[in-house]
Amino acid sequence: MTDRTPLPETPDVPALIAAMSLDEKLAQLIGLWLDVSAAGGADVAPMQHEMLSKVGELDDYIGHGLGQLTRPLGSRVVRADEMRSSLRAIQQRVSANSRLGIPALVHEECLTGLQLYGATTYPSPLAWGASWDAESVREMGRRIGSSMAGLGIHLGLAPVLDLVRDPRWGRVEECISEDPYLVGLIASAYIDGIQSQGPGATLKHFLAYSNSQAGRNLAPVHIGRRELLEQFAVPFEMAVKLARPSSVMHSYAEIDGVPVAADPNILTGLLRDDWGFEGTVVADYFGVAFLHTLHDVAADLEEAAVKALTAGVDVELPTGNAYLEPLKAAIESGAVDIALVDRALERVLRQKVDLGVFAETGDDDGPIDLDPVESRAVALRIAERSVVLLKNDSGLLPLGTDVSGAAVAPPRTVAVLGPNAHSAEAMMGNYSFTNHVEVPEGTPIGIEVPTVLDALRAELDGSATVVHAEGCRVRADQEDPEEAAAGIRAAAELARGADVAVVVVGDRAGLFGRGTVGEGSDTDDLVLPGRQGELVDAVLETGTPVVLVLVTGRPYPLTRWAGRAASVVQAFFPGEAGAAAVAGVLSGRLNPSGHLPVSMPRVPGGEPYSYLHPRLGGDNPVSSVDPAPLWHFGHGGSYTSFSYDELSVTADRSDTSGTLSVSVTVRNTGRRSGADVVQLYGRDLFASVTRPMRALLGWARVELAAGESAVVEFSVPADRLALVSRELQWLVEPGAFEFIVAESAGAEGLAARIELGGETRVLGRDRALVTPVSVTARALVEA
Template structure:
């Protein structure tokens, strides 16, 4: 495999820099600023509207032009009618698919399978590039530990290691091609940085992230993206310690450029340069332009602040031509390394075969499903033992809603819904009675409950499709109460009274707090928003054609008030244990006030999540044994090999995601109680045993310590090989000083 980016490395770095220098030397001030100008233009006259500015070199990038012919015409003007023939960056939010939609990134993360994430990005890149798009604003690799935040749907969850691995896979899927790179997209790692820590889970809100957390939790996935060769970075809307990311010298100069050596373009988020004034950092757009450009934002997304005010800053000596050349040079370098300067950008490749794309996203949907509950092995269902199946709920037959958030170009005609997939699979052998029961997931009208109860009463089993419509998650769609919206919980309780097996399938863009109703389900599958082929994936899993293997990439709270709750928390001085927890209902009336013996828990929710990170059931069972480590004491710079045997102890073949966790017992800064350091998908036949091996180098145990340096520290480490972030086989090793 190769990409335009990889091919360009054959040419020496000096050749690339000479090419940039030659272009800059021939460009006017207006043309240089034009390379920094990203504009949006929509409507039927987009070519006529943009053509004069493109010819004059006043535009370097466009976004949200959807028509293939219009994009080709604009590129033709840029390449053939402007002075320097520099192609345009054509940007679009291609997040988890273009026409064919894969599961949400959070759902893809449940697969713990980088290959699946890469393949879904490859499909998206092939489809989008066929319409002339060459730049996507993905992956979003913000660490998301607050499910109230709508954009958790775009994330890979709460863990830095998993996010780094999957973000790398998505970048490779977008940017690496098997041909000349024409069917690739330049990826964009966003949002740099800390956006996932928005206070109260409210989008665009302030983030208060201590330097320790920033360095050790929020930045590692971005560093992994840099190492993966990501083409661009996007700044976060939010401020950190009083400085919005779009004006942060620390993030953009110290970390990104100086420490990591990134040489591509940095783009602001939508209108973020102007919004520095709204934040209260700048008095006007002139100052916002100065601060953003000085910090290192190369491309101004839609605010036009650079175009309007940068010449003025240069004229009055507040900004140098050399600085402008750096910014424009970063954009040119991105275009060169992305292959745009060396291929015919006016003739995009053909769109890939639809069936091949659907096959890939179906595989992703299958691996994204997480079995959270399966009492008395009610699943998988056996069609031979069922005469009537009741399918109930507002999300059983919604082609658009199953696609999820931020799918501007998604083709709902490609969706196969769960209801249609079940009818097709059962094909008259089992009668399928469908009752919507609620008009939407938010509905409070119980008028359809009686029909649902009648259908359930006449059926041998009930499959209930609940959750959230896609509009309830994503950018600017945050929720304070993350229980099932509307009266869905009441519907669950009513259906429970029928005594029929009740199987829940949840379609949602975030973890939902279901502590009040979880016991009413005999079985529960979490399907996220599973994309175009979510229906067949769900149907096949319900009836055992597929064995669920997904694991949670984020912890599920019992109730909304537990948020944030995540596995990699600190120990505290008073860690909770099962023995120390008391429930609010167990406190006698008139009890004396005391804190003696108390620990860190909620009186009404305890201290544990409803379901922990890494959790997921299967239709078979897996037994872990024979943990071994080859060294109990290793020198700095050494490695330890951790091995364990995993046996399929059930009667069906299945795939287990084996996880490796560590804990640094004592450090110069307090460390998390567990950290994911490895995972492997292992397929086992019934009775089969396989030894799973992980190698840990001391570099894998490094962190930014009290002195601000990134290094491993001597001392004792716990290590677990386990099926989730709870429990597992345990051993101890040490790094000698």
């Protein structure tokens, strides 16, 4: 134990660096993961047990200090009343056993809520995207940040800004959308929410991680530089400039043969020089060592450390495999300049100052409630706004109200069937504590998570008889084939005797093949997992009207059933309160208002797909494969109806440097109140490079009573019409542009054209990234 004068809350960083030995400097550039075997013996990071086989005890590593504590609470079951005292004890040891007494920065996962036992589990990011509700996501961030601050957690490893491109990739459920603008604004709101409470947020996974070959985790990425900059980089650029995140995590991707962890053009040139990022770049877990063990671009850990540090990786996580002894050897041999260590160290220490790491007193502030009623309310609101009504042509839904919202007699008997109908785990994503960490058998979930069956019974409240059968399991390898066949027959018999069958199928989140979706749980066919397809077929063959409910972490092609099911509802892992949201939509208590943040495939052979395709990327006469989705990006049904009219496009100046005003009137033409997502798309009709047929320029979520209308005005900077040229410059070119207001990327909508004159304009670092939107209500008109 070292006796010293405590450091001030805002130490002189240059002076502190000057006083540090090489060992003390390197200790600040690593994390330490103590709970190697806490997760029931199962990996919670790629190759975790192989990479952590030599990790010792805390005191073995803190003699020179410690940069970060890796997930000290989130890798095992820790009771809420023990969390703060456990962290305080670790921090006291870190300070007491090192010469300088610099506290460690504590990081945890927080994608769907703070990933701790007993903490609120919010909807998955795909559900955030489906809500199109940045303000509710901002409030979720505030709730998460407040919990982090109360426990002494400084940094959260979220959000994920990867674009959905191939739904076979298991980590699609961690993504927000396929559209970069929707991702950028929603993610920025989340970051702003967390950082408003003191802790920092981490953007991940920078860059192009989701575009891996065939949707396989960590597979190579093949992408042109223009598409990289114009689509995959945009959400990160928006978040860096709009929300100023504390950290950025590099991705595992190798782009055109160059791993991001060793690419200074991306980690320094693009991120810092072009965008002005000032925080720390942290390694995705084992990402520095993977330069040697997986990418084969470094002969040993020493070379891996040199390449990563030179590229701009400031902190090695989760441990110091490369940045301790191997990097020390490289410095002592002259293979790397100590100035690069000092560069990273200055960023690390300034981050600790900014996040209040030096200012903590270690005093308790009272009881801890990680799942308070206020947080559950936010989780419920996002879930309610994220449920997407994909199809309801027959009007089977809602079950308990008419189109005006008035109560009606529901069906006498409702059969609720399927493996996700009565499963709490099915409601939550891969980065929930429940599905991420394998806890000892018999350990309760730790939070209240009703199932769809529970919630629908409560909704119908005895007015209908609700019967239930599982039918089959989500995964075929978890059940006996004969038992599954018998279960499917039993479910069909229940359906045959019911007035309506609600079939709840989908995914089970889990890591590295332990689930049907999640990190390392990729798929090769996009078929509903296990024997769920057989179950759906068997129920449909009974002739009983079917409501097909998907609770999933990815979009599935539903062409096989879409024409036969009366209604189809999509819920992307809606979180601990999600069952009430799904049941509320089924009963009619809630009017669905979710809109797809991704395209729903028609056939697996059309993937990978994005609505942001040029003309030849969609259906065309020169290919026999039609990649057009079954339901388009932005699609979402309602129990009321909306119309658009009075589209107007004007410009404050008719050249490439002005602002265009696009206004439209949206009207609720139905018999009950509801929310519409008014979507504005743009198209550059003729350009120097091929352009998307449509690209989202802005949106507004508008709540309208029956008969009510509102004017939505989008102020579109000409910068939002820019493209990346063949010379890799952002340009606004003169010419004809089309603006479309539509209910989805595939709907006809209303369109207007405008011509921009003048010269081609080269955009700088301060280019406009956001389209401001205003909504003005109009007088109520009788429907």
